[in-house]
Amino acid sequence: MISFFKNFAKGVLYVLVLPGLIVGLVVYAVVALFVFVYLAIKGLVLFFMGRSLYEDLPEDKEAKRRLGILPPEPVAQPQAPTEIKVEKQEQVLPQQDSDSNNSKDPFYVPEYLKTEEQKNETLPVEEEDNFDVVKESKPEPEPQPEPRPEPRPIIINQEDKKAEEEPIFEQKTPQNTNIFSINDIDDIDDSNDDNTGSGIDIDFN
Amino acid sequence: MLVFAVLSENDKRLIFALLLLIILVFVLIGYIGFIVTRIMKWQGKKMDTLVSDVVVTRTITKKIPFFNYARKKNWRLFFKQSWVAVIILLVGALTLVIRDAVMRDFSYNIFDYNVTGFNTILFLWDFSGVYQRQGASILLNWPVLINEPHVSPEAWTSYVFMSCMIVGGGWYLIAIQSLIARTIRMFQLSTSVFEKSLDGFNQNKQLQPMNNPAQQNNNTEANQQ
Numbered sequence: 001m002i003s004f005f006k007n008f009a010k011g012v013l014y015v016l017v018l019p020g021l022i023v024g025l026v027v028y029a030v031v032a033l034f035v036f037v038y039l040a041i042k043g044l045v046l047f048f049m050g051r052s053l054y055e056d057l058p059e060d061k062e063a064k065r066r067l068g069i070l071p072p073e074p075v076a077q078p079q080a081p082t083e084i085k086v087e088k089q090e091q092v093l094p095q096q097d098s099d100s101n102n103s104k105d106p107f108y109v110p111e112y113l114k115t116e117e118q119k120n121e122t123l124p125v126e127e128e129d130n131f132d133v134v135k136e137s138k139p140e141p142e143p144q145p146e147p148r149p150e151p152r153p154i155i156i157n158q159e160d161k162k163a164e165e166e167p168i169f170e171q172k173t174p175q176n177t178n179i180f181s182i183n184d185i186d187d188i189d190d191s192n193d194d195n196t197g198s199g200i201d202i203d204f205n
Numbered sequence: 206m207l208v209f210a211v212l213s214e215n216d217k218r219l220i221f222a223l224l225l226l227i228i229l230v231f232v233l234i235g236y237i238g239f240i241v242t243r244i245m246k247w248q249g250k251k252m253d254t255l256v257s258d259v260v261v262t263r264t265i266t267k268k269i270p271f272f273n274y275a276r277k278k279n280w281r282l283f284f285k286q287s288w289v290a291v292i293i294l295l296v297g298a299l300t301l302v303i304r305d306a307v308m309r310d311f312s313y314n315i316f317d318y319n320v321t322g323f324n325t326i327l328f329l330w331d332f333s334g335v336y337q338r339q340g341a342s343i344l345l346n347w348p349v350l351i352n353e354p355h356v357s358p359e360a361w362t363s364y365v366f367m368s369c370m371i372v373g374g375g376w377y378l379i380a381i382q383s384l385i386a387r388t389i390r391m392f393q394l395s396t397s398v399f400e401k402s403l404d405g406f407n408q409n410k411q412l413q414p415m416n417n418p419a420q421q422n423n424n425t426e427a428n429q430q
Contacts, residue, residue, distance in 0.1 A: 008228060011235030029381050032283060036291060039284045054281060059259050059274050066262040 248383045249390030255282065260398055268395050275391045283384045290376035297369025304362045315363040318352040323367040325357045 014021075043053035056064070064070040109118065212220070255278040256271070258264075265271045305311050318324035330348035337344040 004232065007232045007235035007239070009235070010238055011231030011233065014234050014238040015231065025378070025381065025385075028385060029378070032287075032381055032384060033291075035280055036284060036287060039280065040288070043284075054285070057274065057277065059264050059270075063258040063262045063264045066264065067258065 245382065245386035245389070248386040249393075251282070251383070252279065252387040252390040252394065255279070255387075256394065260394075266399070268399050271398070272391070272395050275395070279384065279387050279391060282387070283380060286383060287377055287380035290373045290380060293369050293373030294377065297366045297373065300369070301362055301366045313362070315366055317360075317363075320357050321360050321363060323360065323363040324352065325360050326354045326364070328352065328354060 039053065046053055061070060065072055252275065256275050259274060260271070265274060301313075301315070305313055314322050316322045316324055318327070318329050328350065329352035331351050332348045334346050335348055337346065
């Protein structure tokens with residue numbers, strides 16, 4: 001019953017306020033019509049400019065950035081001239097054929113002293129590009145210089161000592177002397193007269 | 206009371222019925238107003254959706270920038286909701302103008318109920334002879350039916366015009382109502398979002414556990430349990 005009378009009172013109130021409400025509605029409708037015309041013209045102009053009337057406002061863009069929807073704005077930094085330097089990496093590779101680099105290679109074995117096995121050793125050959133086959137490009141490993149231990153020369157006699165002191169490429173190798181490396185120690189056989197073992201002959205004369 | 210004594214029983218019953226009808230009409234108006242208010246509150250919630258991102262991320266922290274931003278978003282949404290209605294209104298108006306210009310007849314009556322108006326398809330009554338007073342007595346007559354619905358070919362322009370006005374006008378008024386509802390909500394939010402209220406805040410209550418270590422330990426033990 002109370003709600004019935006409440007609604008009756010509200011009805012009387014709305015009837016009394018209704019003329020003011022209607023006037024307010026008509027005024028708002030007329031003002032909205034003018035704003036509509038303004039927005040329509042603005043929308044047309046923006047359309048021909050390639051933009052939209054409904055594009056995000058600056059506040060919307062900032063809010064989307066803070067929410068993580070849009071990426072952050074790139075910070076404008078002054079572009080300084082950069083120098084391009086090409087660094088040459090020293091590749092320490094075993095050189096077996098070139099005599100010019102043998103001065104620093106303590107394990108160098110000249111061609112005429114190589115055994116047949118050493119002569120037959122071949123470097124890995126790079127495969128030729130086959131354009132009919134699509135290959136996956138593997139990233140080339142960075143060449144890392146291998147730490148090489150300092151060689152321990154084995155001095156047998158005075159002549160060898162002199163040879164060890166002089167650079168190798170300047171050494172005059174007599175025909176009867178054989179130069180061997182520390183890796184060949186295991187191949188040394190006591191019975192050299194029989195030419196058995198690894199095939200390295202040592203002449204102590 | 207003298208007038209009431211002169212009235213017959215039927216007249217009294219009629220007056221009571223009329224009063225009851227008036228009360229019911231006011232109650233009905235009250236219910237309609239209640240429904241309209243609820244609908245406008247629901248329409249105003251759209252403003253919350255429009256401004257929530259900006260408010261939640263604290264992009265805008267002051268009342269006036271919030272007001273300007275919300276106003277722009279409000280008008281943009283009104284344009285989006287009402288452009289179809291305005292086009293319908295324009296189509297109806299252009300139909301009538303073009304017809305008058307082509308036929309060179311600007312005296313075309315769109316409310317005529319005989320030949321050329323929209324009222325040709327409506328029931329119409331004449332209420333002029335309903336109330337008659339003869340001395341101290343009041344005579345009430347039934348209204349006279351003056352038109353029954355019939356379709357008139359000459360009235361096609363009126364049919365198109367009035368249909369467009371009713372549909373477009375109703376649609377536009379609903380968009381205006383939404384605009385007003387969002388504007389009211391905008392005013393409410395501009396106050397409530399940035400309002401700083403110290404109701405229920407007591408500085409001493411907050412500092413008390415920090416000043417008393419024993420009480421603080423008791424509180425931590427209670428929290429662990």
